[in-house]
Amino acid sequence: MAHPVPTDLESAGSAPASDRTRHEDDxxxxxxxxxxxxxxGxxxxxxxxxxxxxxxxxxxAxxxxxxxxxxxxxxxxxKWDQQPEKRTPSWIYSIREQRRRYAKSLRKNPGLKQHRDVMRDEIYPVSRDWAADECNLSPDEFPPECPYSWDDILDRPFDLDSVKQ
Structure with missing residues (x-):
């Protein structure tokens, strides 16, 4: 969304180069x-x-x-797969929200789709470490490589019926 230029800056483009703001200053x-x-122009x-x-x-960015x-x-x-006994609705909500964010980002930047396999492979170890930390387990308790296809990542159902209350 474009923001209007404040009125005191509207004439900035007509200022001599020596009077213009330096990138590193402001x-x-x-x-x-x-x-x-x-x-x-x-x-x-x-x-x-x-x-x-x-x-x-x-x-x-x-x-x-x-x-x-x-x-x-x-x-x-x-986390969902490793600790089914600890599943909570908040995990489902987090999965849904991240899927929304992922889809929105790809909608706005379709050129990124060609990088998603490399991205998944590069960040999986970090996700694995985070999951291990949150589950209080060793990272070795999780698969060494991403076990999820794109169909799993984007469409696998996660529902409240599978949460133990």
Whole structure:
């Protein structure tokens, strides 16, 4: 969602380069100035190196967001499978929420789908360690490699009927 540029920054794009904010001094103001320059067509005045770095950071943040949802989802699934006697509705809610976050992130960033197998394989050990910590078990009690297919991860049912009350 785009935010309007505050009125005191609207003329920032017309300021001489020496008067403009440096990226490292004030990121927010620098961004507003760069947006103003871009919208006014003053491409030659843009801070291209720092813009490229910021765009790369945006992409990395989207990757991290997807990875985070998957990491928590895998941890919850491992806990569910390892300790059926301790299942609670909150585990189900957590699985549902992480699935929602994962799906939303992929909807907004479909280019990330091609990275999901590598992502799953890279983060599974972390999910395994988290599950082991939460279950007070050794990581060796869990499979050494991710036991879940994408169908399991995204569609396997988890319901209240399987929770012992």
């Amino acid at each position: 990121l927010f103001t620098w961004v507003q100035e760069q947006v103003s320059l871009l919208r006014s 003053r491409v030659e005045a843009l801070d291209l190196d720092n813009i490229a770095e910021e765009l790369s950071d945006v992409g990395n 989207q990757y991290s967001q997807l990875e985070s949802a998957l990491r928590v989802l895998l941890m919850q699934m491992l």
